[in-house]
Amino acid sequence: MEYEALRERLRRTPALAAPLPAFDPRQAPPEPGPLFADWLTDALDDAVPEPHVMTLSTADAAGRPSSRVLMLRGFELDAGALGFVFASEAASRKGRELTANPHAALNWYWPRHGRQIRATGPVTALDRQAACEDFLGRSEPSRAAGFTGLMSAELPDTDAYSAYQRARAHAREIVSADPRAVPDGHTVYVLRADEAEFFQGDSGPDRFHRRLRYVREGERWTRRMLWP
Numbered sequence: 001m002e003y004e005a006l007r008e009r010l011r012r013t014p015a016l017a018a019p020l021p022a023f024d025p026r027q028a029p030p031e032p033g034p035l036f037a038d039w040l041t042d043a044l045d046d047a048v049p050e051p052h053v054m055t056l057s058t059a060d061a062a063g064r065p066s067s068r069v070l071m072l073r074g075f076e077l078d079a080g081a082l083g084f085v086f087a088s089e090a091a092s093r094k095g096r097e098l099t100a101n102p103h104a105a106l107n108w109y110w111p112r113h114g115r116q117i118r119a120t121g122p123v124t125a126l127d128r129q130a131a132c133e134d135f136l137g138r139s140e141p142s143r144a145a146g147f148t149g150l151m152s153a154e155l156p157d158t159d160a161y162s163a164y165q166r167a168r169a170h171a172r173e174i175v176s177a178d179p180r181a182v183p184d185g186h187t188v189y190v191l192r193a194d195e196a197e198f199f200q201g202d203s204g205p206d207r208f209h210r211r212l213r214y215v216r217e218g219e220r221w222t223r224r225m226l227w228p
């Protein structure tokens, strides 16, 4: 009972409430890349908060899933392909899961536009040169963060905070002694979509949401609307 007021607030919190853009799937491009680029441009133009933050879902060898948010670092739209680039530590939970099961899903939700995009596909780790370019393009504090501890490993039970501070101080020394230093596990990944879906919410009384799914078959994309 103690949380009833909070549950009530939860039930009353609206979603897809704002005036939302129109989207006619019949006018959508034959491939998903240009539509992703259009929607991302709209999000940046309209100052949708952090549109480059996306949820990455991976699964371990037994199929048990896990999710976390990451930055979209770039995208590939060559020859009809649609690839999403992100960077992380290979020894992290997601890195280990991607080694065991190199298939993943990405998801974006841009509330101001009532838009959701999801993509699934195989994930490839790029070469060391890509990792170095990505890491060395970061600010010094961000590089020091990359050398602090080992992502997803447990901190010691006692004194966790000071262990963290010591590790950060050591990381700062590494980065200032060698500005070209790159952690061994820093890795750039690309998820090359074999499926991409675009959801446009409708805030009108009919809630006439639209879903358009693209599926890649060989070199071609097919697209179909889905019931919302």
Ligand SMILES: Cc1cc2nc3c(=O)[nH]c(=O)nc-3n(C[C@H](O)[C@H](O)[C@H](O)COP(=O)(O)O)c2cc1C
Residues within 6 Å of the ligand: 053, 066, 067, 068, 069, 070, 071, 072, 086, 087, 088, 089, 092, 093, 094, 095, 151, 152
């Ligand atoms: C806004 C935001 C952006 C993030 N961007 C990244 C990122 O680009 N790469 C990354 O490895 N972790 C990023 N993180 C941290 C991850 O969400 C996650 O905590 C970390 O990668 C460990 O995940 P794992 O244990 O599932 O491997 C970000 C977190 C937030 C809140």
